Amino acid sequence: MTDNSSATLVQAPALSPFRAGLGWGLLGVGAFSFTVPFTRAAVEGGGMSPLFVGSGRAVIAALLAAAVLALTRQRPPRGAQWGRLAVVAGGVVVGFPVLTSFALTTASAGHGAVVIALLPAATAVMAVLRGHERPPVPFWVMAAVGAVAAVAFASLRGGGFGGLHWSDLLLLGAVAAAGTGYAEGGILARELGAWQTISWALVLSAPLMAALTVLSVSSRPPSGTPAEWSAFAYLGVVSMFLGFFAWYRGLAIGPMAQVGQVQLVQPVLSVCWAALFLREQITWPTVLGGVAVIACAGATVRTRPGRDAGAR
Numbered sequence: 001m002t003d004n005s006s007a008t009l010v011q012a013p014a015l016s017p018f019r020a021g022l023g024w025g026l027l028g029v030g031a032f033s034f035t036v037p038f039t040r041a042a043v044e045g046g047g048m049s050p051l052f053v054g055s056g057r058a059v060i061a062a063l064l065a066a067a068v069l070a071l072t073r074q075r076p077p078r079g080a081q082w083g084r085l086a087v088v089a090g091g092v093v094v095g096f097p098v099l100t101s102f103a104l105t106t107a108s109a110g111h112g113a114v115v116i117a118l119l120p121a122a123t124a125v126m127a128v129l130r131g132h133e134r135p136p137v138p139f140w141v142m143a144a145v146g147a148v149a150a151v152a153f154a155s156l157r158g159g160g161f162g163g164l165h166w167s168d169l170l171l172l173g174a175v176a177a178a179g180t181g182y183a184e185g186g187i188l189a190r191e192l193g194a195w196q197t198i199s200w201a202l203v204l205s206a207p208l209m210a211a212l213t214v215l216s217v218s219s220r221p222p223s224g225t226p227a228e229w230s231a232f233a234y235l236g237v238v239s240m241f242l243g244f245f246a247w248y249r250g251l252a253i254g255p256m257a258q259v260g261q262v263q264l265v266q267p268v269l270s271v272c273w274a275a276l277f278l279r280e281q282i283t284w285p286t287v288l289g290g291v292a293v294i295a296c297a298g299a300t301v302r303t304r305p306g307r308d309a310g311a312r
Contacts, residue, residue, distance in 0.1 A: 021253035025262040028247025033269035035239040036116065037277055038231035039100055040109040044278075047223035050105050053232060054098035055212035056222075060236030061093075062206035065199035074196055082204070084188050088197065089205040091181020096174045097240065098212075103170035110280050113270035115171040117293040120263040121146045122179025127256040130183045146296030182260075185244075186251025194249035198241065264294050 042053045077085060104112055125143050189197045216222075224232070250259045267290060274280040 021250045021255075021259045022262055023250070024246045024253065025250030025259040026265075028243050028245075028250060029262050029266045030269070031238050031243030031246065033266050034234060034273055036100065036104065036112045036270045037109040037274040038234050038239070039097075040104045040112070040274070040278060041231040042224070042228050042235065043101060043105050045224060045228055047225075047228060048232065049216050049220050049222070050101035051098070051212060052216035052220070052222050053235065054101035055209045055216060057097055057232065057236040057240045058093050058202065058205060058209040059213050060233070061240035062202040062209065064237065064241050065202040066206070068195070069199050069203065074199075077192060077200055081188065081192065084184055085197070085201050085204050088181045088185040088188065089201040091177040091179075092185065092198075092244070093181075093201055093205045093240070094208065095177025096181070097235075099170045099174035099177065103167040103174065105167075106165070107167040107171065108280055109274035109278055110271045110282065112167075112171055113267040113274065114290040114293055115168060116175055116270075117264070117267035117290060118146055118149075118172070118296075119175050119178055119182075119266070120260045121296070122175050123182045123256065123260045123263065126179045126183035127186065127260070130187060142296060142299040146293065146299075149292045149296045182247075182251065183256065185248050186254070186256050189248040189252035194247075194252055195245040197248050198244035202241070267294065 039053060042048050043050050100112065100116075107115075121143050124139075128139070185197050185201070192200065250262075253259070271280075271282060271290065275282050
């Protein structure tokens with residue numbers, strides 16, 4: 001008689017695809033949660049221009065990406081995939097880093113984190129549009145409510161809706177750019193692979209970002225404290241490169257609307273890191289605004305398309 005008890009004991013239950021997607025997504029969000037406070041730390045002293053921080057981090061990541069692609073001998077994308085990579089690059093390599101770098105020269109990290117809390121809803125909306133799905137009406141209602149809540153919170157900083165600051169517009173633009181890049185990248189990662197997608201996007205945008213970096217250095221040579229340079233290094237290595245390994249893998253496993261829910265913890269973590277590293281105060285308006293925006297974003301991404309969605 002064969003004893004199968006030992007074999008049974010060592011067999012671990014396999015993670016469902018949904019749990020695996022959430023796990024990878026949460027790992028990526030943990031890496032991204034330092035992006036806003038570290039961007040604020042890099043530009044706050046004035047030694048590094050926002051253009052240098054926004055473009056230089058992409059150059060660092062592009063060098064790493066090119067090295068990894070060459071060492072592993074990855075096959076280049078084909079045909080229309082290059083155009084889709086341009087969308088990814090425009091959203092997460094150019095748009096989000098540059099816009100947030102300029103916005104955070106005046107906006108606090110805590111304020112920026114709460115406005116960026118709309119990102120899960122933006123990602124879900126773009127995933128629906130990109131996938132030609134047919135979401136229920138409540139999905140669009142909550143997406144609109146979330147957008148209004150984010151703008152209302154941002155406008156409070158200027159003393160009313162007439163006082164919306166330019167940095168808030170930049171942050172909302174960054175949200176739109178990242179949401180587009182996340183959704184397209186999540187779909188493309190199913191074809192190219194998670195880390196390959198961000199790597200090729202970085203390589204594709206490298207000439208532009210290198211030119212912007214040279215322009216920023218020539219107009220104002222960067223300088224900073226060791227802490228500021230450490231924050232910049234994190235932005236280039238983790239926020240712009242390694243974090244996407246996990247994030248795009250999670251989105252590729254999907255479904256994107258559900259995996260996107262883990263982004264809701266990102267602004268909470270970012271505000272905590274800002275209070276810890278930058279000594280920013282967590283005020284009641286920030287808390288209440290954050291709760292409102294996160295609640296709207298959560299309701300949006302939880303309102304999922306029906307079973308028949310996604311037909312092309």
